[in-house]
Amino acid sequence: MSSKDRANEGASFGAEGVHRIVAGLDGSAASLRALEWAARQAEFTNARLEIVVAWEWPNSFGWSVIPNDFNPELDAQQLLEPLVVALRAAHPQVQISTKIVEGHPAPVLVNESQGADLLVVGSRGHGEFVGMLIGSTSEHCVANSACPVVVFRENT
Numbered sequence: 001m002s003s004k005d006r007a008n009e010g011a012s013f014g015a016e017g018v019h020r021i022v023a024g025l026d027g028s029a030a031s032l033r034a035l036e037w038a039a040r041q042a043e044f045t046n047a048r049l050e051i052v053v054a055w056e057w058p059n060s061f062g063w064s065v066i067p068n069d070f071n072p073e074l075d076a077q078q079l080l081e082p083l084v085v086a087l088r089a090a091h092p093q094v095q096i097s098t099k100i101v102e103g104h105p106a107p108v109l110v111n112e113s114q115g116a117d118l119l120v121v122g123s124r125g126h127g128e129f130v131g132m133l134i135g136s137t138s139e140h141c142v143a144n145s146a147c148p149v150v151v152f153r154e155n156t
Contacts, residue, residue, distance in 0.1 A: 019047035023120045024109045024137070026053070027079050030122025030154035035083065037152065038120040039091045045117075048095045049087075052112050053080050054105035076100045106140035113145040120150045 023038035123138035
């Protein structure tokens with residue numbers, strides 16, 4: 001199975017009568033809280049849980065040296081695997097699938113929200129000034145998602 005789509009075999013997301021919760025994961029404390037909440041919600045509502053990790057090559061201006069062993073896709077996979085093992089142990093009745101997708105998290109998560117019942121994300125809470133400079137993935141999801149969005153803030 002490719003690392004771009006590690007969905008459970010036989011999973012049929014978006015099918016009639018099938019509830020689907022999408023959780024964005026970036027490794028932050030807020031996204032870990034959001035993921036645990038999403039798993040409990042999936043358990044409570046008998047929904048499938050799809051965990052999405054987006055990665056992208058760093059953008060830099062000027063000269064920069066990227067180490068030969070730098071692999072953001074592999075880093076995403078290594079972040080995801082132990083969390084999924086723990087979630088499956090804690091919530092064995094929840095069907096869990098994962099996706100590792102190349103791209104900026106904001107449009108990736110909005111795209112993944114198509115056909116979902118709920119999108120759950122964390123917010124690092126960079127503050128207003130930094131948020132204006134780099135944008136807020138959670139704000140983008142709230143404004144553009146195809147389904148309701150639950151946002152967990154890191155500082156609460």
